Amino acid sequence: MKTPARTGPPGKIKIMTAFSRLMETKDFQSITTAEIAGNAGVTEGLIYKYFTDKKDLLHQVLHQHFAAFQAGIEAGIQEKQTCIGKLEAIIFASLDSYTHNRVLARILLLEVRNSLSYFESGAYAMVKIYARTILDIIREGMETGELRPDMDPFLLQKVILGAIEHTCLKQVIFDKKMDVTAAAGGIVDIIFNGVKHHGCH
Amino acid sequence: MKTPARTGPPGKIKIMTAFSRLMETKDFQSITTAEIAGNAGVTEGLIYKYFTDKKDLLHQVLHQHFAAFQAGIEAGIQEKQTCIGKLEAIIFASLDSYTHNRVLARILLLEVRNSLSYFESGAYAMVKIYARTILDIIREGMETGELRPDMDPFLLQKVILGAIEHTCLKQVIFDKKMDVTAAAGGIVDIIFNGVKHHGCH
Amino acid sequence: MKTPARTGPPGKIKIMTAFSRLMETKDFQSITTAEIAGNAGVTEGLIYKYFTDKKDLLHQVLHQHFAAFQAGIEAGIQEKQTCIGKLEAIIFASLDSYTHNRVLARILLLEVRNSLSYFESGAYAMVKIYARTILDIIREGMETGELRPDMDPFLLQKVILGAIEHTCLKQVIFDKKMDVTAAAGGIVDIIFNGVKHHGCH
Amino acid sequence: MKTPARTGPPGKIKIMTAFSRLMETKDFQSITTAEIAGNAGVTEGLIYKYFTDKKDLLHQVLHQHFAAFQAGIEAGIQEKQTCIGKLEAIIFASLDSYTHNRVLARILLLEVRNSLSYFESGAYAMVKIYARTILDIIREGMETGELRPDMDPFLLQKVILGAIEHTCLKQVIFDKKMDVTAAAGGIVDIIFNGVKHHGCH
DNA sequence: CATGAATGAGCCTTCATTCAT
DNA sequence: CATGAATGAAGGCTCATTCAT
Numbered sequence: 001m002k003t004p005a006r007t008g009p010p011g012k013i014k015i016m017t018a019f020s021r022l023m024e025t026k027d028f029q030s031i032t033t034a035e036i037a038g039n040a041g042v043t044e045g046l047i048y049k050y051f052t053d054k055k056d057l058l059h060q061v062l063h064q065h066f067a068a069f070q071a072g073i074e075a076g077i078q079e080k081q082t083c084i085g086k087l088e089a090i091i092f093a094s095l096d097s098y099t100h101n102r103v104l105a106r107i108l109l110l111e112v113r114n115s116l117s118y119f120e121s122g123a124y125a126m127v128k129i130y131a132r133t134i135l136d137i138i139r140e141g142m143e144t145g146e147l148r149p150d151m152d153p154f155l156l157q158k159v160i161l162g163a164i165e166h167t168c169l170k171q172v173i174f175d176k177k178m179d180v181t182a183a184a185g186g187i188v189d190i191i192f193n194g195v196k197h198h199g200c201h
Numbered sequence: 202m203k204t205p206a207r208t209g210p211p212g213k214i215k216i217m218t219a220f221s222r223l224m225e226t227k228d229f230q231s232i233t234t235a236e237i238a239g240n241a242g243v244t245e246g247l248i249y250k251y252f253t254d255k256k257d258l259l260h261q262v263l264h265q266h267f268a269a270f271q272a273g274i275e276a277g278i279q280e281k282q283t284c285i286g287k288l289e290a291i292i293f294a295s296l297d298s299y300t301h302n303r304v305l306a307r308i309l310l311l312e313v314r315n316s317l318s319y320f321e322s323g324a325y326a327m328v329k330i331y332a333r334t335i336l337d338i339i340r341e342g343m344e345t346g347e348l349r350p351d352m353d354p355f356l357l358q359k360v361i362l363g364a365i366e367h368t369c370l371k372q373v374i375f376d377k378k379m380d381v382t383a384a385a386g387g388i389v390d391i392i393f394n395g396v397k398h399h400g401c402h
Numbered sequence: 403m404k405t406p407a408r409t410g411p412p413g414k415i416k417i418m419t420a421f422s423r424l425m426e427t428k429d430f431q432s433i434t435t436a437e438i439a440g441n442a443g444v445t446e447g448l449i450y451k452y453f454t455d456k457k458d459l460l461h462q463v464l465h466q467h468f469a470a471f472q473a474g475i476e477a478g479i480q481e482k483q484t485c486i487g488k489l490e491a492i493i494f495a496s497l498d499s500y501t502h503n504r505v506l507a508r509i510l511l512l513e514v515r516n517s518l519s520y521f522e523s524g525a526y527a528m529v530k531i532y533a534r535t536i537l538d539i540i541r542e543g544m545e546t547g548e549l550r551p552d553m554d555p556f557l558l559q560k561v562i563l564g565a566i567e568h569t570c571l572k573q574v575i576f577d578k579k580m581d582v583t584a585a586a587g588g589i590v591d592i593i594f595n596g597v598k599h600h601g602c603h
Numbered sequence: 604m605k606t607p608a609r610t611g612p613p614g615k616i617k618i619m620t621a622f623s624r625l626m627e628t629k630d631f632q633s634i635t636t637a638e639i640a641g642n643a644g645v646t647e648g649l650i651y652k653y654f655t656d657k658k659d660l661l662h663q664v665l666h667q668h669f670a671a672f673q674a675g676i677e678a679g680i681q682e683k684q685t686c687i688g689k690l691e692a693i694i695f696a697s698l699d700s701y702t703h704n705r706v707l708a709r710i711l712l713l714e715v716r717n718s719l720s721y722f723e724s725g726a727y728a729m730v731k732i733y734a735r736t737i738l739d740i741i742r743e744g745m746e747t748g749e750l751r752p753d754m755d756p757f758l759l760q761k762v763i764l765g766a767i768e769h770t771c772l773k774q775v776i777f778d779k780k781m782d783v784t785a786a787a788g789g790i791v792d793i794i795f796n797g798v799k800h801h802g803c804h
Numbered sequence: 805c806a807t808g809a810a811t812g813a814g815c816c817t818t819c820a821t822t823c824a825t
Numbered sequence: 826c827a828t829g830a831a832t833g834a835a836g837g838c839t840c841a842t843t844c845a846t
Contacts (some may be wrong), residue, residue, distance in 0.1 A: 009805070027315045029230065033841055042806050046841065085396065113374065114228050114311040148398045155387040156396055159364040166363030167356070171315065183249025186356040195287065195357055197349045210830060234816060244832050249817065411809060429717050431632065435837060445811050450838060486677040486799065505610040515776065516630045550800045557789040558798055567759070568765030575716065575761040596797025597759055598687065599751045636820060651821065653832050675840070 010052040013026040014040040022063055023103045028058055028111045058107065059121040066126045069097045073130065083141030084192060090134060092163060092184040098168040100179050105172045110163055134160060156191075163187045215241040215249040217262050224304045228311045229259055243311065260322040264307040267327045270298045274331065284342030285393060291335060292365060293385040299369040300381050306373045310366055335361060357392075364388045414452040416442040423504060425505045430460055431511045446598040460509065467506040468528045471499045475532065485543030492536060494567060494586040501568040501582050507574045510588050511567055536562060558593075565589045615653040616642040619664055627688040631661055633716045646702045657716065661710065662726045668707040671788045676733065686744030687795060692739060693712045694767060697789040708775045712768055726773050759784060759794075767791050 002036035007013075018040035022031045033054060037044040052059040100107040108127070110117045135157045141147035147156075167187065171178050208214075219241035223232050234255060238245040254257040260386075277290035299306040309328070323344045336358045342348035368388065370377050409415075435456060439446040439570075453459040467582035478491035488495050500507040510529070512518045537559045543549035569589065573580050621643035625634045636657060640647040654660040671728045679692035703706040711730070719751075736762045744750035750759075768772065774781050 011806070028261070029315075032839080034839095042324040045808070046806060051807080054841065057275030091826085107268070110315040113370070116375055131320050132329065147396050148394075151391060152383075152387045152397060153370070156391055159360070159388060159391050160368045162363030164363070165367060166359045169314070173320070174841075182353075183356065184210055186353045187360060190352060190360050190392065190395075191356055191399045194391075194393050195347075195348050195352060196393045212831065235813080235814090244834095246814085246818075246833070247831060250831080255816070411788040417623065432718075433836080434824065436835090443787040445813095446837085447812070447839075448810060449809080450840095451808095456837070494786070515772070516632075517766075522778070529698045547800055549798050551798075553793060553798060554789045558793055560769045561762070561790060564765030564767070565767030566765070568768060571716070575722070577667050584755075587759065588755045589762060592754060592759055592794065593764050593796075594797050594799045595751075596793075596795050597750050597754060598795045599748055635818080637818095645822085648822080648829070649827060652827080657820065740839070 004152075008050070009044050011040075011042050014042055015047055015050065015160070016064070017063055019057055020065075023061070023106055025118065027106070039173050055115065055117055055121075058111070059118070059123040061103070062112070062123045063126065065101060065107070066123065066130075069094075069104055070100070070126060070130060072097055073133070077133075082143065083137050083146045086137045087134070087141075087160065088184070088188050089123075090123050090137075091160065091187055094164045095168060095180045096179075098164070099178060100170070105168055108167055109172050112172045131157065131161065159181065159191060164189065202275070209251070210246050212241075212243050215243055216248055216251065216258070217265065217368075220258055221262055221266075221304050224262070226350065228307075255331055256316065256318055259312070259320065260324040261306045262304070263313070263324040264327065266302060266308070267324060267331075270295075270302070270305055271327060271331060273298055274334070278334075278338075284338050284345065284347045288335070288342075288361065289337045289385070289389050290336075290363065292388055295298065295365045296369060296379075296381045296385050296388075299365070300372065300379060306369055310370055310373050332362065360392060364392065405595070410452070413442075413444050413448050415512065416444055417449055417452065417459070418487055421459055422463055422467075422505050425463070428510075430586055432493050457517065458521055458523075458587065459503070460513070461520065463526040464509045464514070464525045465528065467509070468525065468532075469505060471496075471503070471506055472528060472532060472567045474499055475535070479535075479539075485548045488539045489536070489543075490564065490590050492539075493562065493589055494582065497570060497580075497582045497586050497589075501573065501580060506573070507570055511574050533559065533563065550564070561593060565593065611653070614643075614645050614649050615700055617645055618650055618653065618660070619667070622660055623664055623668075623706050626664070630709070634764060653722055655792055658720055658724075661714070662721070662724045664706070664728065665710045665715070665726045668704060668710070669726065672704070673729060673733060675700055676736070680736075680740075686740050686747065686749045689740045690737070690744075690763065691787070691791050693740075694763065695783065697767045698771060698781075698783045698787050698790075701767070702781060703773065705775070708771055712772055712775050733763065734760065766794065 015036060019031070019036050022035060022039060028097050033044050033047055036057075037047060047054075047057065051060065073093045075092055076093040077086045080086045080089050098109070112123075118124055138147065138153045140179060142149050142153060144152065164187070167178070167183055170176065216237060219238050220232070223236060223240060234245050234248055237258075238248060241330060244251070247335050248255075248258065252261065268274065274291055276293045277294040279286045283285055283289045299326075338349065339354040339357050341353065341356060343350050365388070366377070368384055421438050422493045424437060424441060435446050437447055438459075439449060449456075451458065453462065475495045478495040479488045482491050500511070514525075520526055526576060531558055537555060538560050540549065540555045543553060544551050544553070566589070569580070569585055572578065585603070618639060621640050622634070625638060625642060626651045630775055631755065633779055634643065636647050639660075640650060652659075654663065676693055676696045679696040680689045683689045683692050691779060701712070715726075738756060741750060741759050745752050745754065767790070770781070770786055
């Protein structure tokens with residue numbers, strides 16, 4: 001999955017591309033500006049022409065990847081009529097994106113959380129929109145009667161997000177691939193139908 | 202919640218305690234050895250008498266905290282007869298531990314994942330036991346008929362772990378407290394009964 | 403005897419010059435990077451822009467000094483027609499260089515041997531060429547009949563090198579000067595004519 | 604070749620033995636007191652009960668090894684009647700000792716020179732005796748007519764010492780063995796008979 | 805638009821050494 | 826005779842960042 005910077009001066013594009021490539025295999029902290037510049041074929045100084053910070057670079061790259069992610073999600077929802085269908089679509093699209101876009105997954109699942117500056121960044125705003133979208137669908141479902149009305153919608157939101165993230169965590173850390181369709185289907189089944197067994201009567 | 206090192210030479214105890222205290226408010230990377238030593242009232246060099254590394258210190262402290270966590274979990278399970286009861290107990294105990302032991306939560310939810318060395322550490326072994334315990338209960342429940350037999354037990358394990366972690370994430374990051382009982386009850390309800398609404402008949 | 407780095411950015415030149423100057427009076431291990439940087443009027447960090455290592459700095463400086471040494475030797479040989487003349491010239495030039503270039507002498511006679519990394523460095527390659535030059539002349543002399551054909555040329559090479567080095571060792575260690583011409587003449591006489599006394603007949 | 608410390612309290616013996624063993628493969632600077640203590644099975648502190656210094660330990664071990672060396676030399680000389688015979692014996696015994704006692708060779712050829720404190724130590728006094736012995740024999744030979752009277756005896760001494768040391772240097776550095784008899788014979792032949800070829804007449 | 809020389813602050817780590825017990 | 830806990834001073838090295846050109 002490529003996510004090239006399509007805009008801006010050549011130097012900026014080169015830097016973002018190189019950084020993105022590095023993020024596929026290394027963690028943020030261990031990537032040095034020298035390494036980025038070297039891989040991009042530019043000088044270290046140029047990084048600070050286009051980014052205020054190393055972290056700013058991370059945020060901009062995340063922003064870029066996240067835009068594609070968000071677009072995919074919204075495309076998936078559009079066609080669906082029911083809330084359950086929409087949530088299924090989101091779960092599938094999320095797993096799919098995390099699976100096929102390693103950089104996105106690494107940043108979102110590993111890097112971003114312990115950085116306070118992230119939560120002040122524009123990148124975080126996008127994630128909030130994503131989370132909010134889920135929450136809105138849940139609320140809508142509870143109103144329309146598709147979903148049980150006696151739940152804390154925030155909690156369901158967290159269960160869904162947690163399920164998505166934890167499912168992807170292992171593959172990101174240990175660099176494995178998973179069967180997205182099966183995983184998405186299984187998660188949907190568990191969360192929507194519950195796991196308690198109802199004996200036949 | 203304090204979890205002091207009860208064994209070893211005074212210097213080692215002081216170091217672990219001081220580091221633990223620092224971890225409550227700062228992230229690992231930004232804690233310097235000078236800071237640790239200063240807070241512990243020992244010299245920096247002593248750290249390397251007892252720990253091979255700054256990371257080793259992290260792992261040993263985590264290990265220590267996790268031992269208490271694990272003990273709490275097992276105590277909770279003991280009394281329960283049903284698999285569902287056991288899982289409920291684990292979810293509650295986990296949320297409770299993460300809520301009251303900030304250091305444990307911070308390390309496990311924020312710090313540890315992007316460090317490869319963690320996964321080779323003894324501390325990781327404990328987490329695997331924890332995850333394994335959940336998996337075993339799930340399997341047992343599927344066999345006894347308490348839980349639906351047509352699920353991927355690994356997936357349910359991930360949903361549970363993901364729900365726990367994501368629920369705690371926000372409070373860890375933004376330093377808030379939550380109502381553990383309510384959250385645990387809600388998560389249990391969602392996962393066990395499902396969220397789909399079944400109209401009255 | 404100065405042997406400044408004539409190429410490269412000013413910072414690199416300053417570092418090499420300062421280090422060279424320090425090597426005249428102190429041994430490598432006791433020279434700190436802070437000292438080098440201080441004497442050079444640059445920051446410590448800059449050292450690592452131009453040298454991978456403190457040792458790399460040593461090797462590059464040695465390389466530089468040795469180049470001049472080597473050049474002197476070759477100039478001395480050029481004019482000589484006989485092998486014996488060439489060897490005489492080498493012995494003289496070597497003693498002369500060691501005497502007048504204290505840094506070269508110190509590095510070659512004292513520092514370099516116990517460092518394994520030296521033998522993998524480019525600097526060592528030059529020394530091998532020097533030793534090889536001597537060996538080649540010896541072999542040539544044995545073929546042309548100037549030198550006895552019934553010797554191990556390697557052994558003679560070692561005797562010559564050993565004589566040169568040991569003669570210079572004391573002056574390097576105790577910081578004394580010697581009469582180069584007399585010493586060279588004496589060594590040549592001993593090695594070429596032997597020390598056994600042949601009574602008159 | 605073993606050179607155990609036969610006297611003193613068990614702790615001291617253990618320390619010297621362990622250090623000696625370590626010196627066979629590592630250089631002095633890279634051997635830590637922790638390593639010595641660990642290998643000796645004692646605590647670091649004990650080292651300072653018996654030795655004022657790490658360097659003192661080196662000197663005492665060298666002293667011990669050198670005593671055996673010196674004894675071997677003197678035994679070799681004793682039987683010989685001529686000065687030439689004595690020098691031959693010294694050359695042979697020296698090469699032999701360096702070859703079979705790696706620790707002695709390493710210390711004398713590699714470590715000792717760049718340490719100023721060595722030259723103030725008792726160990727250095729022994730080496731001076733060794734060198735002095737050679738010088739005395741040379742002078743005696745020059746007086747009795749065995750050796751040419753028109754030489755600088757100091758220079759011959761240096762040539763002999765240099766030849767011995769340089770011949771052994773390579774095997775010490777690269778850990779190779781040599782044919783002691785052949786080397787000694789060759790060196791003797793070169794130095795005593797000279798290398799100039801005298802055509803038959 | 806880009807370079808490259810230089811900075812500066814600090815970090816982790818090492819290790820010989822001491823001393824009370 | 827020996828331990829082991831603790832020190833302290835320094836040391837090499839990294840790296841994000843700046844700025845004149």
